[in-house]
Each structure stands twice: as structure tokens, then as C-alpha cells.
Amino acid sequence: MLVQALIKPNTYFDSVSLMSLSTKANQIEEVEQAIIAMGTEMNKEVMKNVGLLTPEVEVAGASDLIIVVKAATDELCETAFKKINELFTKKNSGKKGTNDIKYSTISSAAGSNPEANLAIIAVNGAYAAREAKKALENDLHVMMFSDNVSIEDEIELKRFAHEKGLFMMGPDCGTAIIGNTALCFANAVRKGNIGIVGASGTGSQEVSVRIHEFGFGISQLIGTGGRDLKEEVGGIMMLDGIQALEDDEETKVIVVISKPPAPSVEEKVLAKIKTCKKPVVVWFVGGNEEKIIAAGAHFAKMSKEAALKAVLLAGADESKLNKRALNIPLIEEVRTKLTSEQKYVRGLFSGGTLADEAMHAAMEKFDNVYSNIQRNPEYRLKDRYTSQEHTFIDFGDDEYTQGKPHPMIDPSTRLARFVQEAKDPSVGAIVMDFVIGYGAHEDPVGAFLPAIIEAKQQAEQEGRHLEIIGYVLGTELDPQNYQEQIDKLLAAGVTHASSMQNAGLLAREFVVKGE
């Protein structure tokens, strides 16, 4: 590898431009590494430390801009410099894409983009309601990513939106796909004729990904925010979402996803579904089959089942679908490897609904299933740092994210817990999700690999088999490399589950004794 430098004397770029140029320079194909920085003594010291100091850099001054390129050959360095210079020229020409324009208020953004019809609000919760109100007043649909918004504000905003015929998705709405554009945390899925209304972010992601895998696609995915089906809010957006999908010509089948609604809200939603002219699949995690069937809807107990029913209703030929049945011989094989002491599952999840689905799968077979999101207080974890028997943790829950980014972005908290659980001799299987897609970590499996390898080696040295089940929520169209994530899991000796439903079922089956 060669290191070459270019010095631009007395050249200043503001910090934002410099950061952007630096990022783009590192994306140039020929470049192994590029650095664009002011030539201060301290920066030169750093370049020396990382082996990138050249004679030209050594003599640069504090007011000079230095560009250092590491590439395989002289020619590639030259090409890289040429491309970097083009980036500078573009920057100086003042031509900007619309993505680069920053607005300080919603009104100015709306005024300058009359064709815009949706605003994403991702400010501190204390100000989110105010900004959402402004957006709605400007006739914009709202997707509110922010949480910590009062339920009173949520009700007021949703009523206001409803009156104006607008969507108010959220608060705490992390997933939507509108007009084939993924918003916030969502996956790149095919466009199609199945619409989703979901009060659950990762639940909606999971169903959209499974539909994609079955060869079908999504017309719209409307997120409502997790509190929409609470008594106080009354499912305002869920009802509007179902109506919108019923009115949408491109949507042939509707999937409704939520944790169990408040009884009065469930009644309203099912009444709405009963009058809907399009087929509706309902997946309420832990929901009541009878009520759903009575409403004329199609009941799904789990996520893959919901996706499967949706694609069949949309016209799929069942005989041609790979439904990816559970690998029964593998279950037998793993059971023989686990000792009688290894009887518990530990589920460590970044997605709340994914945790919930796996937990419900375990609850079908075991009574002693604990979690931080258990609805039964008796089985709520007493200490969030200590697992009890079968334990399923949603690391995205507020108690784990205080002062930290969401685990789909920063895996550190979950990683530390994984190391802890892997040492527990009573653990038979650890099940984890690895969510990719827009907004998610660029290499979630990679972040866990060293710990997984070490944990498995450690267990082996102690004479026990540690079964790890990994599920990658994503598609081959996502910005990360989906197949590479799976390959990494497999190479580390992890059992790869093809869906969240299978991951949950495999985990529970692995630790069953005496069947």
C-alpha cells in the first residue's frame, strides 16, 4: 500500500463540509483510506501514529488542509486525488441536492417543498408534540419517531390529524414504508399488494420481510406507535390505517399487527375489520383466535403465519412456497448435546415484538418464563440484570436504553449480557435477533462475533455445549450484506433460524427434556 499526500495551503472548509468530504473520499473505490484534515501539529502526530505521515504532511502548516490517500499503487493514488478534487470542486460550485438543504423550522421546510406531504419528527420528546402540531397544521402527515410524549398530547394530535384526514404515526413510531420508501427503521422490501398497519415496529418489519421472502411485496406499511391501541388513545390511527388501506387501490390484502389491544379498542378494531371489504389477517401477539375469526378476519398466531396467510390471500400458490419447516433432526441432535442441567432459554433481543414472539412460543410449553416485558407481573424480572429460569429480554425497552442509543444501533448492553448468560451452566440455548435494514447497525453480527466465538470455546472447555440461535431480520436488498451476516453466524457455529417464528420455536424445543 502506498501513502501519498496533497496539501492545500490556507484552505478552510467549515466542519460540516469537511466531514462530508471526508466521508465521500473514503467511499472512493480506489481508496484504502483517506484523511482530510487541517495540518495541525497534533493531527500530524496522529498521522504518524497510524502510519500515514509523509514528508509533505510533515511540513504542512496549521492553516493548510491536508489530504492523505492510502491506495495500492501510484496510479490509484492519483485517481483518488483526482476524484477527491472533483468533490472539492462540486462543493465549491454550490450545487446541492435537495437532501443537503437544512431548514430550521417545519414551516420553512414545508413552504420550500410544496410537494412534500410527510414530516418525520425526531426531536426531544419535550418538543415533539409542538413540532408535530406545526406539521399537521401545514397539512403534512406525521411520523413521530420521538418518544417520551404524553398520552394527552398523543390523543390531541391524533384527533387533530384524524379531523384533517392526515396520518399521525407515533409517538415512538420507528417503522413505516410509504410509497415504497422505508422510513426510520425499516427493511428494503419489494413493492406489492399487501398493506400493513402495525402498532409494533419490529413485528411489522418481520412480517414485511417474510412477505418479501415469499416473493410478494408491500403496498404501504403504516406504523401507529405502540400506545395507539391503549384504552385512552382508542386505536385512532389503527382504524384510520385500515380505512386507508381499504381505500388504496394497490392494496389487496391487509395485515394488522399489534400486541393485545385494550378490550374496548379490540372491539372497535374488530368491528372495523368486520366491515372491511378486503381480506384482513390479524396478528395480535398472544391474541384471542375466537374473537378474530368471529370478526371475519384471518387469525395468525405468529409472524410467519401472518405473512403466509397474507400472501396466500394475495394469490400465492402454496405448493410453490418454501415455508421453511422446522428442522426436526436438528432439534433431536441439539437435545442430545445438552446436559440435564441445561434447561433454560435466554432470549436477548433488540426488537420488542421479536422478544415478545419468542417469549410467547416458550410460554406455550413452560410456565416459568420471565421477562422485562411480561404482562403478568408475577413473571416480570425482579432484577433486570439477573435472569430467572427462562428469560426473554427486550433491550430496546426504556429501562435498558436510559442514556444509551437503541440496541439496534449500539449493541454494547446486549453484548455484555450475552457474555454473562453464556457462562451460566443452566442455560441450554441463547436466542438473539440481528436486525439489519435502514437505520440499523451496519454489522450487527460482526459486533457479536468475537464474543460468540469466545463463549462457545469457553463452554467447550467446561465440557458443555452452548447452543446459540441467531436470526437475521433483513433482506438481500438491505444496505448491509444480508447473506454475509448469515455466513458469519454459521462460520461461528451459530444455528441460523430463517424467521423469528422458527427462532422462537427452535429455542424452546432445544431445551425441552424427556419428550
Added chain:
Amino acid sequence: MINAISGDTDFIKEFNNSKFTGFVHSTFNRTLNIKCFENGDLYTIACSNLDNGPNTLIIDVDNMKSINIVVDDRVHVENNLLYIGDRLTISIEKVNIWESILPSYTPNVEILKQNVMKVKEYINIHGVGGGIKKNFIPQNPFEAEVSNLLEKRTLLLFNELINDRISSAFSHAVSLVGLGPGLTPSGDDFLTGLFTIFNMKNSPFYPYRSFCEDVLKKARTLTNDISYMTLKKAANGKVRDSIISLLNSILVEDDQDLILSLNKLLNIGSSSGTDIAYGIVFGMEATIRAGGKVC
């Protein structure tokens, strides 16, 4: 002719003495800097969407680029009008005078402790990584090394400050100057925040504020002109309005106001706002830990 909306008192003084001459030192989308021949200092002309700052005049335009001012254009003041080549004339007839005045350090340490903790938690989540705040996955080895050095050196500085070893703190502070790739390197931004705390009246560090001047003397050759000017002003307790707003919010109990002013600061530059905010938190934590011992 364009009207100035508001201006720093030092800049207005230069206007009024009519001996201000210089040239355009650098131009950006929302600011341009003038180097004054008389005193060698930099003065900033900024767009209306920026906050007040030392040596800064805010004018009634949205974007500086449209005026087509170029580096080396000559600047002079005549009859209370500032001329930049033949491209721009600025009047201060309707200007509101602004002065950088830091609040006094609070006697209510409990509120201070709580607010500093809230600010720290907030920037840990919402701050921009790559400088004082480490990115979980650094973009390249250079960034990783810069972050490591920033972490080590700020920690060393902290230990010296809380143990009342101001003279040995000096070398660690100097080792931060110019550290970071940006126009205002992260180390400089951090020191800007820290210097501010030294200059708050009644702060435990206030009697030692010559520390800032001492660091500044070393900084002249260690960083670029623009960043040096910011440090020079901060060493004398002159900082931009968004920093003062945050300090005011940290001293009282009003969460909404605290987050609002913090967000404004975090929006400065790419990681600059975050680095300044960390400098403030660091300085405040050091004063709390040092307490009466330093005084």
C-alpha cells in the same frame, strides 16, 4: 446595502472608530471572516440564522454565497458603513448591540450537579461522534486514534484540575490544541467550553483563569487562524450566545429550557457543538469535584 441586525460590542467599536481596514480571510456558506490590518484579529460577518458571537456582526441575509465575496477582497469602514470590495456595503444604523456576558457560577451545587448529569446523558445520546464523543465504530484508524488521544488527554487534564495541580494541567491542555481534523479541531472546541467555565465569576477556577491565557500563548502555532481566534476570545470569557444560553440553563432548574439550549449548541458545526458541550460539562464536573479546595 444590507443592514446589520446585531453585532458584538467589540466589532461595533471598530466600526465607530472608522480606522478599521482589512481583507477577506475566508468565506463559507453562512459566514465570512475579515482579517483586520490594525490588530491582526479576525472578525466575522454571519447570516441571520446564526447566533451572536464575539467579533461577529449578524446581517440580514440567508446565505453568504449569493453575495459572491471572495478571499482577499479589501475591507474598510467609512462613515459607519462597512465596505467589502465593491460587492457588499453593511450599515449598522439599526444594529442591536450584543455583548458576551457570562453568568456567575452558582452557589446551588445540587442543581448544578443534576443539570450537568442531564446534559452529559443527553449529549451521550444525541451528540455527534467522531471527536470527544467516540463513535461506536470509528470510520477509519485516524478517527480512532484522534478519539483515543482526546480521551486520554482529557482524562489526564481532569485529574490534574481536580487535584489542584494547575501547572501540570497546562501541558495536558496544550496537548489538545489542534487535535481533530475539522476547521475547529475537537480539542480546540473542548477547550473553548472549558475556558468558559474558568471565566465564570465565582467559579472555583476563576482565580486561575490566567491558565487560559497561558494555553493560548502556546496555541498560536498549534492551530489555524479561525480556531485560534475562537480560543483567544474564550480565554477572555467571550463566547457565542448559544454557549451562554446553555450556561444560564445549567444554573437553574428548568428541564425544557436546558434541552432547548443544549440542542442549539449541539447543532453547531459537525461535531463542534458536541465537543464544546463536553468541554462545558468537563469544566463543570471539575469545579464540582474540586469545590472549595481549589479556591
